[in-house]
Amino acid sequence: MSLPAAKSLHVDTRGKGTYGITREIQCFLNDCGLREGQITVFVRHTSASLVIMENADPSARRDLEEWFERMVPESTPWFSHTTEGTDDMPAHIRMALGRTSETIPVVGGRLALGTWQGVFLFEHRSAPHRREIILQAVGS
Amino acid sequence: MSLPAAKSLHVDTRGKGTYGITREIQCFLNDCGLREGQITVFVRHTSASLVIMENADPSARRDLEEWFERMVPESTPWFSHTTEGTDDMPAHIRMALGRTSETIPVVGGRLALGTWQGVFLFEHRSAPHRREIILQAVGS
């Protein structure tokens, strides 16, 4: 693969939660052969976001998910954008509090993630969705 | 235009709210001729931010704006940074909860935004402001 390079990654979610994509990013890095530069991760949706979160103890991610659930309650009475269901507007707001793009440095052919960092898709809708993420490598 | 390329974009706001800049980013992409790579969008202020939000139904953006308004109230009694007015400190905090930079992949000469994604400047001050955004293209 010649640089710059891009790949479309699909994640089938089972509804709200965090879904690990670190391995897929690592595979893309191996395939494109980037040695020095960066990989941008971009989620093409407005009701799902990205988070680089602790990858060891799943209880940390459960607490994070629960906190987002309580911070933007589905029962908020004054929401006007409600035609798609009570989880729709909270999903947009939770997405806006997270990240749509993350840029991860690549040094010496390796993702510069910390020991405890994993990259996760954060699904904010209740129903299962097929989500698309773009991986984009720039450098040499 | 040769790559890398950059452009300064000015947005005149009418106070608090979200202002679409997707078309301006698309024009920059057309002008610089980037085929594969990424465009970084960077807002040069600490009381305005960026959000990539649903671009179809304006009620979704109104609910988002109202939620930020209520989450960080102007009436917060313990703020000490108040010399510029009651909207100043909430503006900084709302900015910190949003994004200062977004990096959007470009694949085959097209912005890799999803169907429902638009890029918006999120003005957090009450008074109109002239805001500056840097667009920066890297790739080939």
Add this chain to the structure above:
Amino acid sequence: MSLPAAKSLHVDTRGKGTYGITREIQCFLNDCGLREGQITVFVRHTSASLVIMENADPSARRDLEEWFERMVPESTPWFSHTTEGTDDMPAHIRMALGRTSETIPVVGGRLALGTWQGVFLFEHRSAPHRREIILQAVGS
């Protein structure tokens, strides 16, 4: 230094708070000689984040820090991820509300920061920590 270039930056924190790293990024820019492109700042931890915040009046940063402290209280009774102390889970959530990566354009050999923008590491743990940040330059 030839491009792309990367550098590891260490910051010794004294516990919760914001720590300026703009000067270190500027030094890296001077060393690598980037003229047109971008610098990605990436924090390799899940209990510390980045924020590009007002750099003039320290009271703005103190209010920001206090607001994060109150928004995600250490006393939250339902957290399950508590083995590392009461500040552990709030640190992860505050990180998720902030940023792990920021990408700053470089135009004409200068960081395109606004007049009042400074780049800060946002430490969310109570105890002092040695934090590692990767600076990555792409462009020419």
